[in-house]
Amino acid sequence: MDIEHALEKFHSLKLVDINPGISSMPVVSENSDMMSVLKTLRTRHHVWVVKDRDSMELVGVIKYMDVIDVLLPPEAHRFRLGMTSRTMKSLLGGAAKAGDVAEKQVLTIDENKTVLDALIKMRKYKTQVLAMVDGNRLVGEVSIRILIGELLRLIKVSGAQWKQ
C-alpha cells in the first residue's frame, strides 16, 4: 500500500476506533489543586477537567498554552469590558483549583465522525484536541498526538513507503 492509500484509509477511520479510552487520557477532577494540573502538563498538551471521576461529567479543558495565563501575575492581564476571564486564571490572582482555570466551552466531536472531519474542525478552530462526549459525560478524545500515532501505526502495519 502506498502512502496515498494509507492516508485515504487514515482519513476515513472512525474516531470511535482510535479513541484511546478514558484510562489513558489526562483527566483531573475540578477540585484538584493546580500543582497536579501542572505536573500533568509537563508531559501532556492538555488535561480534561471533570466534575468527579465517577460521573466523568465534563467541566472543561486546560491546554498547554493556558499555563501562560496561570503563571502570569494578574497585572499582566488587560481589563476590558466583559468578564475578566483570563485574569481569573492567574495563580497569583487566586486561582487554586483546576475548575478555576478550565476553559468551560469545550469543542467536541461526535465519535462516529471520521479523522478527516476531526482534522477539518481542528484547522477551522485552530485547536489540537477535541473531546468526545456522551451527553455531558467525557468518553474520549482526539488530539494531534493521537492522530500522528495512528497514522504512523497504519503506515507501519501496511508497509507503506514515503514516496518523494
Next chain:
Amino acid sequence: MEAVTWLLFAIGISLILAKIGDAIIEHYELPGVLGELIMGMILGNLVYFGIVAPQYLPIVSGEQYVNTMTNIADTLAKLGIIFLLFLGALDTDIDQLKKTGVTATVSTVLGVFVPLIMAWYALMAMGYPSREAFAGGVLLTATSIGLTVRVMMDLGVLKSEVGAASLSASVMDDFLGIALVIFAVGSGGLFGLTLKIIAFFVITGVIWWFLVDYYIKFAEKLHVEKGILGMALGMMFLFAALAEGWFAAAIEGAFMMGLTLSKLPEGKRLMEDARAIGYGLLVPFFFVHTGAMLNLTVFEHKNALILATVMSLIAVIGKILGRGFGAWITAWGRGRDFLMTRENAWMSLQMGIGSVPRTEVALVDLMVAIQGGAIPPSDAPEFIAATLIFITVSVLITPPLLKWAFKAEIEEAKAAKAAQKAERIKETKERIKEIKGNQ
C-alpha cells in the same frame, strides 16, 4: 495632498498614540482607556485651539468641521463601539449570570437605578429636558469591574464574599447599563417602544439563542477562509442594523449577537480573530475619536463645570448608596438577625465602593445618546466633558477607597502572615537546637 491622505494619516497617528497612551496609563495600574482618551483629547485640541488646521486631522467633531472625511472617521468610530460591545459580550460567562445570587441581583438593580434616578432629577433641576436628563442618568449606570477586580486582587480580598458578589454582579450590571440607553434614544411612545424592545429581545435573545447553533454548523460547512468569522460578523451587523433601525442603538444588536455566540465553544474560538480587528484597529480608534470630541474651551462656560461636578458626585454617591443599600437589605442571605449588625453595614459599604468605577459602557452610552439625538449637539460638548471627568474621578477615587474599606481584612491577612512567619522561624530554631544537641 488629497483629503483621504490626511484621513489615513489621522487614523495612523490615532492608533499609534492610542497604544502609547494606553501603555503609559496601564503602567500606573489604571485603565488604559484613559490614556487613549487623553491622546485623543490632545489631538482634538490641536485643532480646536487652531494649532493644526482641521483638514489635517479629520477626527474632530462639531458642525464647523463636518465633511466627508470626518463622516468616515465617525463611521469608523461607530464600528469601534459595535466591536467593543460584541467582544465584551462574547467574553461574557453566561453561567456567571445564571449564578448571580440574591444579594448581587438586588444590589445591582438598585446600584443601576439609584444613580440613574438621582442624575435624572438633578439634571432636570438644572434645566435639562427630561429625555436629555434621563440620558445623562444612563451614563452613570454601568460599573467597570476591571479596576475593582485588580484592586481587590492586590488586596487579597477578591475571594471574599464581597469580592465574589461584586464579580457576579458585573455581568448583569453591564447588561442593564447597555439596555437602558434604548429608553433614552428610542423614539415613539413608551408602549410602542416597549413592544419593540420585547420583540427585539425575543428575536435576538430567545429565538436566536436556539438557532445560533444551527447557523454556526451551517457556517462550518462553508470551506472558505475565515468563513465562520465572516458569517458571525455578518449576522452581528444584521442585528446591529435592526437595533439601529428600531432604537438608534446598533450596539444592542452587537451585544446580543456576542452574548448568544458566547454560549458556544465555536463562538468563543472566534474571539481571537475578532479581537484582532477590534483591539487592533476599531476600538482604540473609537476611544481616541471620543477623546478628540472634548473641546477644552467648553470649560470657559461654568455650565460644563457644574454638570461635571454634579455627575461626578452622583457617580460616586449614587453607586455607593444604591448598591450598598441593595446589599444591606438582603443581609447577605444571613437572615434578619444579621440585618442591623455593623458587619452587614460594612460589607455593604465595601460592595458599594467596589461598584464606583466607570469607563467603557459610560462612553458607549454617551456616544449612542449623542448619535441618537437624546443629547442635542449644542449640549454634547458639556456632556462629553462631564463624562470624561466623572470617569477619571471614579477611576482615581476607587483604589484608595477600597483600601480604606478593606483595611481590617488587610490587617488580618498581614497578622496571619506574620504569625505564620514567626511560627516557621520558631520551628527552624528548634530544629537547629535539636541538631546541635545531637552533635
